[in-house]
Amino acid sequence: MGQILFYGLMDGAIIALPAIAFTMLFGILRFPNFAVGTFMTVGAFIALTLNVTFGAPIWVAAIGAMAFTSVAMWLSDVIIFKAMRESHSISLLIVSIALSMIVENIIRLFYGNDVRGFELPLERPIKFAGIKFTPDQLWIIGTAIVAMLLVHALLKYTRLGKAMRATSDNFALAEVRGINTNRVIGATWLLGGALIGLAGVFAGVDLVIEPQLGWSLTIPVFAAAILGGIGSPYGAMVGAVLVGIAEELTGHFFEPSYKVGVGFVIITLLLFFRPHGLFGQPEIKK
Amino acid sequence: MSAYLISIATFVGFYMILALALNLQWGLTGMVNFGIAGFFGMGAYTSGLLTVYVGFPFLAGVASAGLMGLVAGAFLSMLSVRLRGDYLAIVTLGFAEIVRLFLLNEDWLTRGPRGLSIDVRPMSESFDRNEYGIFYLGIVALTVLIVYFIVEKMRRAPYGRVMRAIREDDVVTETLGKNAFFYRVQVFSIGSMFMCIAGALYAHYVQSISPDHFVPMVAIFIWMSVIVGGAGNNNGLLIGAGVVMLILEGSRFLGDFVSFVDAESLSAIRIIFIGVLLILVIRFRPQGLLPEPKFQAPVGIKTTRVN
């Protein structure tokens, strides 16, 4: 059981960061960005290039991946989404799916369809308190926790973070109070991109790197964000761990290949019984 | 007519049925469905399995697929159709993924990734290969016509006014005494039934199906048909389905001229091209080639400011 919980935590650590990014972008821009998963793939491949082709250590590769993904996502806003702020959420959703098709296939053009992996020193699993794990996995969980603490500090204590929370809460009011929401949106894309890039590296370490990598994580990421209540980064963190554990339990008691489906079941049941997430409050209908 | 053109036309037919069904759900009633591939695959396997294992004749297989679509559509919509559009998108997409996972993993039933061969075809002895293609195209075309008339009929009838009212604002519809939930479930189920029927026709046409025929990309092609054609307009989306197929197939020929890219890259380029085109259409011509006649554009495309 401890082992299952550990693996669940591990899955949660991978989907938590993109779930935070997804929920913050959704909170401010009011549409679910389906390209989130694909940008994880981007992060994984950039890190792969730095790590395998240029021989950089994995942490340097991870920083490079964060920077690249961050700018790439921000550019996707500048080029595509910015001009469509007034569009309906379904239009933007379809655009984001189209974008993810484009990005995924650009990756295919450069890297082909092969399955790859990072060059990491082979490490012997450690056994502690009956739980088996590798140092890599510990690193992933640890780094994810640090990243989440940093996000927390940003949101709670910095001017930018307060502006982000305010803009996500009430866009028009934030603008009226003097907050330049355009800049907040830009900053959210950059931050979200960095988190997603990092998570892409996590996924690349834990799984294998191939063009579909992020797509298979999209539904669990959405599930975590919806579970936590859209627009709530803290909810997304908790949601990610719950989804991770639910996935591992399913894998253990049923069929591992249905793990991906768990996210869907969670989303459906949750939306059916608690449409505003586990912790979310209902919005007042105007 | 060459066999190639006939086969293209048949595929356009499948797309048209799917697009008509999506138009019923989304264009006319405002319900988002990204699970098209799920219903399409479900229909294909339902008819395929029943004809192969149980020995159903073709028509019974197709009818069972339709019934399956009706039931699955009712089930999924009862669970989720009250949701906001963007959530409904996620749930329906997830549904399609579950269907695909099921087809992939339950190989005792579906033969998993190896795929399922289906030899049942209507009147296969009466024609030679070429003639048979034309005959089957006829079956598909007939189905397109039937579905078209049903959807048009629904659109023009008083029922259509209820659908549009639901699309624009279901609070109002509710207070008018129409049970919006009931109507939504009905429309969604009927649309899903058409999708499953399209799947069944597809299965008996290609005669060999596997889970990777039913990936989310299918949904994108159909959405594109509806958006390019003009959501809410049944004539427009027939054109839209043709246009999408033209792009898909046309870009295939590109390979004959540009020899320096391999097949793998070419398929990637095609999808990139389609993605770019889809974004451009939504950005610059959101109403599509043929906008919806006299009524307002559907919710999904109308531009409204958040807050």
Added chain:
Amino acid sequence: MSSILRVEGVFSGYGGNDIIKGVDMHVDEGEIVTVIGPNGAGKSTLIKTIAGLVKVREGSIHLHNKPTADLRASDVAHLGMSYVPQEGNVFRKLSVQENLDLGDWISKPGKKARLEKVYELFPPLKERRNATAGNLSGGQRQMVALGMALMADPNILLLDEPSAGLSPKLVEEMFQIICDVNSDGVAIYMVEQNAIQALKMSHRGYVLAGGQVKLADTAEALLNDTEVRHLYLGVTD
């Protein structure tokens, strides 16, 4: 006396339609100006246009003689205008304290004194400073909204229905507070359903109908105008 706010020949609206069709009006220093009019007259659209949330199609708006018609709402706020919307006027997921802090986004000096002042005006807020704004009662939310606007140290306040949804006793209090704020030298532009009460405390008033100014006069004159009393104040003599 110079005008803080000047609106000249303004047209604005949503989508393809103009809702505001050529409005001229002004607010002078230290004034309370009330806009009344029937539902759908465009009162809310006009106030949003002035605040910079609805695009000006034609005409000009000047705040302290600076043109603002092409500015974003956030830039207008930096010029000393504080707008309180009728709905959605607090950050629901943030605490009372955080809301008030955000009111001071522009960060003028003297924040501490202003915060004291706001808590003095609205004692219940001090008690509930750590509560989430969305959990407050309607009256308390209205206090947070106004308090947040005051934290910006504005020289003109735009109030959209400040008394909406309040109990009669609270309406009285709210109007008293608005008068107090005004006597500190803040000009007030407000839209009100409680037209008679609002006009009684105002210097001047405008009657807006069909997106145009139908009447402009001192508040007293409007209160005594038979036609206004019949059509817009609902008084039957």
